[in-house]
Structure formats: C-alpha cells, structure tokens
Amino acid sequence: METEATVSEFQELLSARGVTRRSFMKLCGAIAVAAGLSELAAPRVAQALEKSVIGVTKGNLYPVIWIEGASCTGCTESFAQVETPDAATVVLEMISLNYSETLSAAAGHSMEEAKAQTIAAGNYILVYEGAVLEGWEGQALRVADLPGTHHLEEAAANANAVVALGSCAVNGGWMGAHPNSAGALGVQQYLQKVGIDVPVVNVPGCPANPEWLMAVLVDVVMMQKLPDLNSENKPAGIFNQTIHDNCERRGHFENGEFVYAFGSEEEALGYCLYPLGCRGPQTKANCGVTLWNNRRSWCVQAGSPCIGCCEANPNDPGQNWVEVNTPFYKRHRDLRIGDWMIQPGTIALVITGVVAGALVVHGFGMKISGRMDGGADFEKVRGWDAKHPEKPIGTYDLTPEEQKKAYEASAGHAAPEADEEDTKGGQA
Numbered sequence: 001m002e003t004e005a006t007v008s009e010f011q012e013l014l015s016a017r018g019v020t021r022r023s024f025m026k027l028c029g030a031i032a033v034a035a036g037l038s039e040l041a042a043p044r045v046a047q048a049l050e051k052s053v054i055g056v057t058k059g060n061l062y063p064v065i066w067i068e069g070a071s072c073t074g075c076t077e078s079f080a081q082v083e084t085p086d087a088a089t090v091v092l093e094m095i096s097l098n099y100s101e102t103l104s105a106a107a108g109h110s111m112e113e114a115k116a117q118t119i120a121a122g123n124y125i126l127v128y129e130g131a132v133l134e135g136w137e138g139q140a141l142r143v144a145d146l147p148g149t150h151h152l153e154e155a156a157a158n159a160n161a162v163v164a165l166g167s168c169a170v171n172g173g174w175m176g177a178h179p180n181s182a183g184a185l186g187v188q189q190y191l192q193k194v195g196i197d198v199p200v201v202n203v204p205g206c207p208a209n210p211e212w213l214m215a216v217l218v219d220v221v222m223m224q225k226l227p228d229l230n231s232e233n234k235p236a237g238i239f240n241q242t243i244h245d246n247c248e249r250r251g252h253f254e255n256g257e258f259v260y261a262f263g264s265e266e267e268a269l270g271y272c273l274y275p276l277g278c279r280g281p282q283t284k285a286n287c288g289v290t291l292w293n294n295r296r297s298w299c300v301q302a303g304s305p306c307i308g309c310c311e312a313n314p315n316d317p318g319q320n321w322v323e324v325n326t327p328f329y330k331r332h333r334d335l336r337i338g339d340w341m342i343q344p345g346t347i348a349l350v351i352t353g354v355v356a357g358a359l360v361v362h363g364f365g366m367k368i369s370g371r372m373d374g375g376a377d378f379e380k381v382r383g384w385d386a387k388h389p390e391k392p393i394g395t396y397d398l399t400p401e402e403q404k405k406a407y408e409a410s411a412g413h414a415a416p417e418a419d420e421e422d423t424k425g426g427q428a
Contacts, residue, residue: 029042045218062095062124064127065115066100066128067155069131070130070182075165075207075213076100076129079210095221099114122160124160125160125217125220131173131184132152132186133148134149134184135183138150152187152190153191161198161200161220163203164200165203165213166205166207167206168184169187170204172317173206173322174206174320176323177322186312186314188315189315200233201227201234202314209287234284237286238290242282242283246289248288257271260276273306274305276329277327277330279308280306282308282311283306284310307325
C-alpha cells in the first residue's frame with residue numbers, strides 16, 4: 001500500500017508539472033542507458049526516482065556545490081538547457097543547488113556564506129567545472145579574496161564525491177594545450193598533488209552531455225553509490241566504448257565508403273567521415289547512443305566529423321583533446337618540434353623532395369665527372385663462359401678462343417684459369 005501511495009503521489013507530482021508517465025519512463029530508460037544499464041532497468045530506476053523525489057518534497061534535499069574553475073560555463077549551459085515541462089526537471093528537484101556562480105540568484109557575501117555552511121554540514125556533492133590553474137599561485141581565479149585553488153581544496157576536502165564535469169575539469173582541456181602558461185590541469189591530478197583523498201568521477205566532453213551528469217547524480221544521490229568507474233575514473237558504462245563502436249556510419253566504414261570532400265555526392269549519401277578527420281575510432285564515449293538536445297541528434301548525424309572532445313587523460317594535461325586532435329579536419333594530428341608545428345604528411349613531402357633533389361645533384365655530378373658518357377662497358381662474355389669455354393652458359397657466335405679474348409678485352413685482365421673442381425665438371 002505504501003508503494004502504491006508513493007507511485008500515486010509521484011504521478012500527481014508529474015501531472016502538476018505537465019509531465020506524462022510515458023515521458024517519465026522514457027527518461028528512466030535514458031538514465032539507465034547512460035548509467036551503463038539495459039533499458040530493461042528503467043522500472044528499477046523509476047522506483048528509485050519515485051521514492052527519492054517524494055522524499056525531497058518533504059525536505060530531504062541532497063546538497064550540491066557547483067564551482068566554476070577556468071571555464072566558459074558551457075557545461076552549465078548544457079545542463080541547464082532542458083525543455084520545460086520535462087521529466088528531467090522533476091528529477092532535478094532531488095538536489096539543492098546550494099552554490100553556483102552561474103545559476104544562483106544570490107551573489108556576493110550571501111553566496112559565500114551558503115557555501116561555507118554547506119561545507120561545514122558535509123554530506124554533499126561537489127561539481128567542479130573548468131580547469132584548475134596552478135599558475136600565478138591560483139590568483140587567476142581569485143574569488144572572495146582567496147585563490148581559486150583554495151576554493152577547490154576547501155570544498156573537495158569535505159565532499160562525499162567530486163564530479164569533474166567537462167574535459168577542462170578532467171585534465172585542463174584546451175587550456176592545458178601547449179604552452180599551458182597558466183599551469184592548467186585536471187581536478188583529480190590537482191587533488192592528488194595536494195593530498196586530498198576524495199572519490200573523483202571524471203565526466204569529459206566539451207561540453208559534457210547533461211544526461212551523463214544526470215546518470216552520476218542518480219547513482220550517488222539515489223542509489224547511494226558511485227557509478228562503476230574505469231581506470232581513468234570515468235563512468236565505465238559511458239566511456240568504455242569508442243564513438244566508432246556505436247556510430248551509425250560504421251557500415252560505410254566497413255564497406256570502404258568514405259567522404260573525401262564536403263559538398264560531395266558521398267557526403268549526401270551519408271558515407272563515413274574518417275578521411276575528413278573523424279576521431280570516432282580513438283574517442284571513448286557513447287554520444288551515438290545518448291545523443292544530444294533531448295535525444296534529437298549528435299555531431300556525426302548532423303554531418304560533422306567527431307573532433308574527439310571527450311579525449312582527456314586525467315593524469316596528463318598534455319593529452320588534452322585539442323592538442324591531440326587538431327587540426328580537426330585533417331587525418332593526422334600536428335607534430336611539435338619545439339614551438340614549430342607541422343603535419344606528418346608535410347614531413348613526408350619534404351623528405352621526398354630532399355631525396356629527389358639529392359638524386360638530381362648526384363646525376364649532375366656524374367655528368368660533370370664524365371662517368372655518364374657512354375656508360376660503363378658490359379662484359380661481352382660472362383666470366384664463367386670465359387673460364388669454361390667448352391661448356392658456356394650463354395650463347396655466342398664465337399669460338400672458345402674468341403670468347404676468351406673478348407672477356408679479356410672487356411674485363412681488362414686475363415681470363416681466369418679453370419680450377420681443379422671445374423675440371424671435374426662442377427658448375428657451382
């Protein structure tokens with residue numbers, strides 16, 4: 001009876017916001033997939049949501065602190081752009097966003113006070129967006145008269161978990177690219193350096209898909225556990241397969257059907273974009289499954305090669321998606337020699353040109369030295385034949401004696417005498 005009452009109460013909550021049961025179950029299926037589960041797990045997710053959200057309406061909000069590092073707030077915008085009324089809006093009512101420099105209505109002292117109270121109370125999640133900047137002792141992100149690195153350390157130390165949202169937060173993103181003058185790096189690496197031991201969930205992307213963050217919140221807030229993580233602390237169900245594994249154009253890849261130029265007939269036919277620099281085979285994410293904009297489309301479906309924005313090694317700022325993948329519409333990444341950038345294809349052309357030039361110079365040298373005039377004389381008679389005039393390999397219109405003289409004339413020395421083994425008939 002209690003379960004039935006909860007479901008009924010929750011259904012009233014949905015209806016009051018204009019959300020149908022059908023759209024809610026569709027969201028549950030999406031959350032299940034994003035969390036690495038089968039869509040068959042949707043009823044289980046729905047039950048957990050019903051219980052949690054009903055609890056929320058009675059004052060049991062789960063606190064969240066959202067701090068902006070060196071970011072463009074793209075991940076915040078991505079997460080905030082949900083259609084209304086929308087089932088995701090209902091799910092978001094299970095959290096209390098106690099601090100967000102972008103979304104909070106308050107500002108200044110009252111905001112900082114709310115954050116301090118949340119940290120002191122504990123039992124909250126920290127969402128950190130943007131790169132951590134070590135340069136200039138963190139002063140580039142100074143807030144409330146304190147360095148940006150201080151705010152991260154203070155909030156992370158008492159959190160139940162930290163979600164590094166977006167590729168910038170995972171490993172510095174485009175700010176971590178060479179020469180990285182700001183000393184940008186990811187949240188996980190920075191916290192390890194300063195000795196703060198807290199679970200970090202890395203959710204890359206530029207920006208990160210809002211359904212990925214939703215899946216993490218479902219696990220932490222409702223399931224009371226962290227999602228299954230891979231070796232880079234990324235949710236395994238989302239980031240353990242490549243874009244290529246689930247790409248709708250993969251059949252064309254297998255058939256050798258490619259697009260080599262935008263605006264071509266091959267592009268109109270929806271062929272594979274690999275030659276135009278698609279990074280799908282090397283980028284791990286389930287974009288082709290989760291899609292974007294409330295599951296309407298995604299980059300490759302819209303006609304763009306994957307630029308690999310989810311590539312982010314949390315332990316190496318140099319392995320950021322910009323430095324690894326640019327230029328985006330070329331098959332190869334740039335190679336760096338000091339401050340000089342060059343494409344591998346250009347190096348190959350230069351080497352080919354150098355070799356060709358060397359051959360031309362060599363040819364001129366041969367001509368000047370006279371070694372090309374008339375060329376070298378070829379032996380008119382093979383050495384074996386001159387040595388064994390009675391059993392030659394070649395055919396000559398010469399007598400054995402004439403063969404011997406012809407060999408001596410071309411070789412410039414006397415014909416070799418037959419050795420003992422040859423006289424026995426051996427022809428090694």
